[in-house]
Amino acid sequence: MTNKLTACTSILIGKKASIDGTIMIGRNEDAKAAWPKHMVVHQHGELGKRFISKDTKLEIDLPGDSARYTATPEWADKDGLFEEDGINEYDVAMSATESTYANPLVLGCDPLVDDGLNEEAMVTVVLPFIKSAREGVQRLGDMIAHYGTGETNGVLFADNDEAWYFENGSGHYWVAQRIPDDCYAVAANQMAIQEIDFNDPDNFMYHPEIKQFVDENHLNPSANTFNFRKIFGTADRSDAIYSEPRVWAGHQMFSPQAAKDEYPESTELLFIMKPEKKLSVLDAQNFLSNHFEGTEFDPLGKGPNAHKYRPISLAKTQESHVLQMNRQPGANIHWLAMGVAAQSTYVPFFNGITAVPAPYKRGKLPAQLNSAYWVFKQASVLVDSHLHDFLPLLEDVQKERRAAAIRLVRTTDAELKNYTGKERETFLTRQSSNFAVDTMNEYKKLAMELITKMTDYSPLNFNTDENL
Numbered sequence: 001m002t003n004k005l006t007a008c009t010s011i012l013i014g015k016k017a018s019i020d021g022t023i024m025i026g027r028n029e030d031a032k033a034a035w036p037k038h039m040v041v042h043q044h045g046e047l048g049k050r051f052i053s054k055d056t057k058l059e060i061d062l063p064g065d066s067a068r069y070t071a072t073p074e075w076a077d078k079d080g081l082f083e084e085d086g087i088n089e090y091d092v093a094m095s096a097t098e099s100t101y102a103n104p105l106v107l108g109c110d111p112l113v114d115d116g117l118n119e120e121a122m123v124t125v126v127l128p129f130i131k132s133a134r135e136g137v138q139r140l141g142d143m144i145a146h147y148g149t150g151e152t153n154g155v156l157f158a159d160n161d162e163a164w165y166f167e168n169g170s171g172h173y174w175v176a177q178r179i180p181d182d183c184y185a186v187a188a189n190q191m192a193i194q195e196i197d198f199n200d201p202d203n204f205m206y207h208p209e210i211k212q213f214v215d216e217n218h219l220n221p222s223a224n225t226f227n228f229r230k231i232f233g234t235a236d237r238s239d240a241i242y243s244e245p246r247v248w249a250g251h252q253m254f255s256p257q258a259a260k261d262e263y264p265e266s267t268e269l270l271f272i273m274k275p276e277k278k279l280s281v282l283d284a285q286n287f288l289s290n291h292f293e294g295t296e297f298d299p300l301g302k303g304p305n306a307h308k309y310r311p312i313s314l315a316k317t318q319e320s321h322v323l324q325m326n327r328q329p330g331a332n333i334h335w336l337a338m339g340v341a342a343q344s345t346y347v348p349f350f351n352g353i354t355a356v357p358a359p360y361k362r363g364k365l366p367a368q369l370n371s372a373y374w375v376f377k378q379a380s381v382l383v384d385s386h387l388h389d390f391l392p393l394l395e396d397v398q399k400e401r402r403a404a405a406i407r408l409v410r411t412t413d414a415e416l417k418n419y420t421g422k423e424r425e426t427f428l429t430r431q432s433s434n435f436a437v438d439t440m441n442e443y444k445k446l447a448m449e450l451i452t453k454m455t456d457y458s459p460l461n462f463n464t465d466e467n468l
Contacts, residue, residue, distance in 0.1 A: 008097070008189070009098075009187070009288065010095070010187045011024070011287050012158070013025075013179075013279050014180055014182055015161075015162075015326050017183055017184050017274070017275050018278060020280070023158050023160070023325040024324050025095055025156040025157070025322075025323050025325075027098060028312065029072070029084050030317050030318070032316055033316050034367070037072050037338065038073055038360065039372070040071055040073060041355055042069050047066035048062065051124060053118070056121075058121070060117075060121075067090055067127075068088065069088035069089065069351075070085075070353070071086040071124075075363050075365070081121065083124050087351035088351070090131040091160050091325065091332055092131060093156075093158045093332070093334075094155070096153065097153035097154060098156070101152060101191075101234045102233065106170050107171075109170070109213070109219065112150045113149065113150055116147045117148070118150050132159050133164045134157075134162070138205065140155060140166060141168075149172075152232075154166065154191075159325060160326045160329075161326070162179070163179040164176050164178050165187065173207045174207050175204065175205070175210065175228050176204070177196075177272075178202065180272060184275055185271050187271070188242075188243045190229075190235075191228060191233030193271060194230075194272075195226065195228075198226070214226070240264075242309075243310075244266060244267065247269045250287055251269065255275060258274070258276070281335065284322045285341070285346050291313050297309050297311075313340060313342040314340070317339065319336060320337040321335060321337070327413075328416060331428065332350070333348045333349065333350055336349060338373045338375075338376040343383060344376045345376075347439050352428040352429075355433070356436065357433045372436070375447070376443055386457065393446065393449065397442055401439050405439075408435050412428070415427070
């Protein structure tokens, strides 16, 4: 990226691979350990007719009224909005982006551009103007082909029927693959899409001239196939330490028998996999919260390999989200965990909401405890200070809030049939907001409990005779 280097991890789950028939896309947004995010709802028509990027100065005419959509922008927009993820009023979800790396041979033929469409603007200029995941792929692809981009990225789309993963591998060329309904996919900062079938428009989309571009510039190392990852991507030592182990972790979680012979540094890990059990929204959250626990690579461990590989969940996560689709219209869920996923809680925001609680829209530097982001971060930092003693207390809160979130969703689903129109929006907003505030308050209580316990950890402490 040009201004903000990110290093995220993504998951996509098809409707027949999930336990309840929902479709899920999720991602950790990783950049800085202290860099607040906000949660907002943009109202219908709010964006106007023209967008100007603060990052690249790109100017784009916007097509018609923008849809209402949820988003998680930065606390400061001097380098761009970075809205990152959301669900619009037409029940379409988007998450952008999974930063990737292209090889020099490709970039020598189609360089990145300085004034193109980058991550900071993608959600803003695409999500409010699409009515299906496939439309989202096409709109983003057309814009990158026309304006170019200064980054190589992966972008996730979903609606109530299908999930797609989009990748651009150079300044202008892109491909996208539909995730099969009975499969899942994980991606971690390297080109993920493999074989492209140019005769299967139901499952693949691409720049109309990508094959010609590759052929004319002699970029394909295997003449009889078109493996996007091998043509456009990298497979170097940094991938082995940084990216591939996170994909391996996902396969070990969801396909342990099929992946039993895989190793963390493999360059041949598959993008599309079938899970060996049906996956729930909690499984998606567990993946995004994973830090190699149960293995020798867990950074919370003490062995020689504890910090060998970059984990999925780490201190530099600003927010983590799972966008759960194929539910009731307007009741798809934007699950949001502020801060480090492993130490936070995913809060369900229904996409039919019209507002979010004020603390979720606040947060800046330095820290301020009227901000949801900083409330979750405060508890996280306090737990880190005495991890062995405090982690069980955090886990108790997480377990209670997880169960409460599932109850909230079930209760809301059961009652939703009683509401229509504006009353429906008000009900969904109230349900989401109440739970969001309650969860934040539980983390405030946890922080006070941790501070109370920490008072006895002072180096100035002494076992004083209480009788004196």
